[in-house]
Amino acid sequence: MAGLLKKKERLEAEIPTASMADIAFLLLIFFLVTTTIDVDTGIGMVLPPKLEEDVTPPPVRERNMLKILVDAQGRVLLEDQPSAVSLIREEVKKHVLNEGVDPRYSESPQKAIVSIKTARQTPYDAYIQVLDEVWMAYFEMWDAEARRLGYSNYSAYLEAIEQTGAENAVRSRIKAGISIAEPDAA
Amino acid sequence: MASAHFKKKSKTKEEIPTASLPDIIFMLLIFFMVTTVLRETTVQVRTTLPQAEAITKIDQKRLVSYLWVGPLKLADNRIGDTAVQIDDALVEEFGNIRLIMYRKLIEQPKLIVSLRVDKSSEMGIVMDVQQELREAGTLRVNFSTKRQINP
Numbered sequence: 001m002a003g004l005l006k007k008k009e010r011l012e013a014e015i016p017t018a019s020m021a022d023i024a025f026l027l028l029i030f031f032l033v034t035t036t037i038d039v040d041t042g043i044g045m046v047l048p049p050k051l052e053e054d055v056t057p058p059p060v061r062e063r064n065m066l067k068i069l070v071d072a073q074g075r076v077l078l079e080d081q082p083s084a085v086s087l088i089r090e091e092v093k094k095h096v097l098n099e100g101v102d103p104r105y106s107e108s109p110q111k112a113i114v115s116i117k118t119a120r121q122t123p124y125d126a127y128i129q130v131l132d133e134v135w136m137a138y139f140e141m142w143d144a145e146a147r148r149l150g151y152s153n154y155s156a157y158l159e160a161i162e163q164t165g166a167e168n169a170v171r172s173r174i175k176a177g178i179s180i181a182e183p184d185a186a
Numbered sequence: 187m188a189s190a191h192f193k194k195k196s197k198t199k200e201e202i203p204t205a206s207l208p209d210i211i212f213m214l215l216i217f218f219m220v221t222t223v224l225r226e227t228t229v230q231v232r233t234t235l236p237q238a239e240a241i242t243k244i245d246q247k248r249l250v251s252y253l254w255v256g257p258l259k260l261a262d263n264r265i266g267d268t269a270v271q272i273d274d275a276l277v278e279e280f281g282n283i284r285l286i287m288y289r290k291l292i293e294q295p296k297l298i299v300s301l302r303v304d305k306s307s308e309m310g311i312v313m314d315v316q317q318e319l320r321e322a323g324t325l326r327v328n329f330s331t332k333r334q335i336n337p
Contacts, residue, residue, distance in 0.1 A: 132238040
């Protein structure tokens with residue numbers, strides 16, 4: 001009787017693995033196709049915090065502010081004078097690095113502010129071109145400052161201070177003072 | 187006599203071992219699975235990004251929340267009025283932006299809002315969006331641009 005309960009034969013219980021590579025390949029191709037390697041690029045900004053009701057923004061001396069106005073047609077007015085996008089970079093550098101020499105420009109790089117004002121109808125593209133030029137001016141000034149400190153450029157300096165954990169002396173000397181003007185109350 | 191010299195002496199196997207092939211493929215597969223960010227939204231507005239030189243990269247995609255501004259894409263390639271889209275829905279009322287963004291900020295305090303604005307848009311709508319973001323407290327923004335190809 002016990003003989004009936006005995007196993008009759010042993011089947012090889014194996015999963016065929018020959019197709020494993022093919023399955024993995026299919027999945028691989030799927031992820032290859034859907035992957036986006038490109039990173040987002042753009043102009044980074046930090047918006048000013050919301051103004052409290054009863055607090056007025058701190059006054060800025062007229063000479064420390066470089067006013068750039070982009071009008072509804074996308075034309076650039078630098079300190080109320082018609083100008084071109086290509087002139088902004090040099091003007092911003094002159095303004096920031098003035099060190100109080102020229103009374104029309106800023107007192108010191110720490111106090112210098114570049115104000116960009118736009119109209120409601122200003123094309124976004126024109127605004128980005130202006131913002132880009134202002135940022136490029138700052139990037140070039142940081143590069144120059146890093147070279148003065150003995151580094152090849154600003155990103156080399158950034159890497160160096162990341163290792164030592166030192167304070168960013170370039171940024172504290174030349175502060176990126178870009179102001180996006182408050183919209184008019186009207 | 188010469189033919190004897192050219193005769194093969196040994197009969198070694200000329201096969202590449204394929205046993206480790208699945209493992210190699212799996213390694214590649216896992217790499218791509220980890221790096222993939224599946225696109226979960228369909229953009230309903232047209233956003234042709236402007237070009238700029240002074241750009242920075244956003245490395246941490248997890249921190250980014252997108253906000254699209256541009257003309258609506260309609261059927262048969264026509265475009266409509268300018269609209270704002272967050273995630274997969276169009277924003278019908280402007281005042282809702284601050285609520286949506288405020289909730290996102292609570293979830294992710296280091297939130298970066300990537301503004302993908304069509305270059306033909308007017309600044310008015312961009313300023314309105316900025317004001318809403320300031321109300322929400324999401325102050326880190328990124329004006330999404332393409333890298334300028336210098337001639």
